[in-house]
Amino acid sequence: MHASSSIPELYDHVIDNGRLQFIEKLGEGAYGVVYRAVDLDSPTSSRNPDPKQYAVKVMLKAQPRTRHVRYQRGEIAAHRSVSAHPNILTLHKVIEDEPYIYLVMDYCPGGDMFRHITERKTYGGKTDLVKKVFVQILDAVQACHEQGLAHRDLKPDNILCMDESGSRVVLADFGLSTSSDRSSTFGCGSSYYTSPETIGTDFGYRPYDAKVADVWSLGVMLVNMIAGRNPWTSATMEDQCFLRSMTKPGYLQKMLPISDEAVTILQRIFTYDPKMRITLPKLREAILKVKTFFMTKEQLAKSHRFAQIAARSYFQKYYSFTEEDYKEMNALEQAEFGRRENLVEALVVENPTNHFRLVDRVGSPGMPSLTNSDSDSDAESIGPVTPARNAVGSETLVDVPLLKDGEDMGVPVVPTVAKKRRDRPFGSLVQFMERFAL
Template identity: 35%
Template sequence: MPRHTSDPIPRSPDLSHSPDSHGTHFPRWMLNLKGTKVKGGLRLGEVLGTGAFGVVYVGAGSHFADNRPVAVKVLSAAGIGSERRRQIEHEMLCHSRVSKHPNIVTLHRVFVDLMAYYAVMDLHADGDLFKCITEDEFYVGNDAMIKVVFGQLLDAVEFCHENGVYHRDLKPENILCRNRGNTVLLTDFGLATRNTFSQDFRCGSEFYMSPECVGFPKVRAYSTVHNDIWALGVILVNLITSRNPWKCAEPQDGGFASFYEDPAGYITDTLPVSRDALVLLLRIFRIPFESRLSISGIRAAITNIDRLLLTPAEAAFAPHSARQTAAHLFDIIAARRPHVLIEHYEDICAYFPDLAEGLCERLRLDMSEHGLINDVDDIFSENAPEPVRHFHRELPEWSVPIPIEIRPEQLEDVIGYPQSPDMSRDNSAETAGSEGPITPDTHPIHVADDVPEVALDGAQGLEGRMEEMKIAGPADLPSVTALSAFSSRIARVLGSTGSFFR
């Protein structure tokens, strides 16, 4: 969405499709190929989607992929010049070099006739990673799933680099999913290069371009390896928070300008990520690019992270933007995976009371639906505390805010940080325009317009940002003993039944 210039804090586009400023560059007849027979007995079916330069069809009736339906990417060969022909063949060459990896879409064959190129690939009809993040909401609060999926993506990109292929257009729309989002596969090599350094600036999608690729700071050429690593960092933010850190990594972007000035301060004030996740992001988003964490370093770091989001107790004392984003994420978790919040129930009551009633209701429905207890109302009526905003207690050890080292001057003007953008599908700045997606386009989606957008941060020292806190409040409110007893009863009933919940 466009920035709201009337807001005191500017807002960047949310996680929805941005219009492609370049439009489409293929003849209309390419949309009317249903029923056409291609070589190898392949017949084109319904249109799956369109891109800047091509159309993707369902294909059937061939011996490819054990006679399963396939995806057929059709690119016009009629009336194109030698340079465009070279680009198409380069895309197919790059894809074929890495096609055998289990987390890269398999390219079976490429046919060409007088009218078009036909690239035959595996069909993954579950949609792309963008859909799994924004519509299906598979990943919010599901740290184990995020780590598995992000690890698969790291493996795929590392395999590409080891084989001399640098993608340059990594984004959720170019990552296909299957098994309800548990398996991801990289696709669309339309902007890939074999060069480790490139002078093709602003190549890719602007949300995911590295500063060097955008042209900041001024360099003669940018590293395509480190450009991909930067994009991986943005995708990790997408997975954890359903937000983008900024619209474009250039000084003209308010979010990125604040990040560049104060990396640790900006990300802490805008993204409700845990301290360990913060440290990892700061190591990925380093400038200059030579100091950026390697893919193997990212893999090792994320493997050792216990949790990626702030707990409710930590989020309650986060800056306004991060707190609001956390509240939105907790609301999604309460609806999708309520068991994740059971151990934090008393903190939800205390600091996010608007969510407490919905969380109780969701737990009640799920436990009743799955027959976990006979009289579910007993759990939620007897000794169940009323939601309260404050009570007097010391935070348990797991919820003590993480000390982060920040210079005092960084704390003076936190309210002035721009909010980072919600996630959005971004095709608006694809300078070279990839030749067409494997997945269908989806209609624009806007993730909670009133939820602040999230931004990212740089990479220096992190000790001492959030001081250790005690929560002070009226002494006559419900005791922590009653709250603990209530959440303990739920936990005892559920035991290890988390897998029963969606």
């Protein structure tokens, strides 16, 4: 049972000596519930009739001398250390009473990037907007890394939009972050976005650099923004979309309407060998040089039907294809996707000249499972966002002084966060193929 289920409804609940009043539940996770709150003391006028708003994350206080205490304090310390960055969600205040801890943060009226991708299709066909937003995300992650912090749960759910346009974003939720140079927590994050070394099964569960793993997650997010889909369900040898993406040059463009420029960048991100992965500064530089992230209509007309279908579902208006363009869809090679290929015990990594070479599969069966002493298989990313079940590391152990109820925030409020629970993210290529019986 999640601890958040033990938190009663707190509508109209007032904290901070009567200053903040809860008015709406925005979302909940494993250990917290997020409410929208209004500042009853904020001045109003005819020009600005509405009081200031915040997102307040409510957490049950962890029992003393437990691992959960370390998680709570680690999350707060991590968020505070980077909160001043313009592309990171501002944490204004941490207060406590019995039996709760309250994290007072900016409220984001634009919701999260997940919503903008899946419901509003905000970024489809808009290279300048994708570039503008993705660079903001890169800058936020770079700021974390410069503070010695790896986020470890990068995904659209954790990118919050300052307004309805989806053009100004901030990074949120530091519940899985770590300051360790080498992490030994495996399966940490959301499966669609975790790197092969983070999963650990094909790497012999060797300690990994979580900052480098963040770059992989950014690559999956870039695919989300360009194509509205996940490239695979899990970056392991058990996932046929992942295997084909690694072993078959051109596979991503076969399935998704991604430009040549974007594919070149993704090849530098999705390197099976973490040491060969592109750095954040180089990635930022490459993103700024892109002319288009999307296939042109002419390229798409000549592309594989799978890419055409994905384009139609994500931004039909941009391409203006008709149903007639897809009448041959069911005649495609269905058998190709109804069987698993006999792949060699190898995976592909990108070498410095951007060619592909096979490397021996690393790791071995029989290594320790996720439920080891450094992980909590029942824990979940908490706060404004709620991913699939994750292992949460116990590596960030920072003592954080909490403020008592009523202490002054000391910083101005800028409108901004929040999130509703999702059981699963938008479709992966596997789900996409199943839907169309490909």
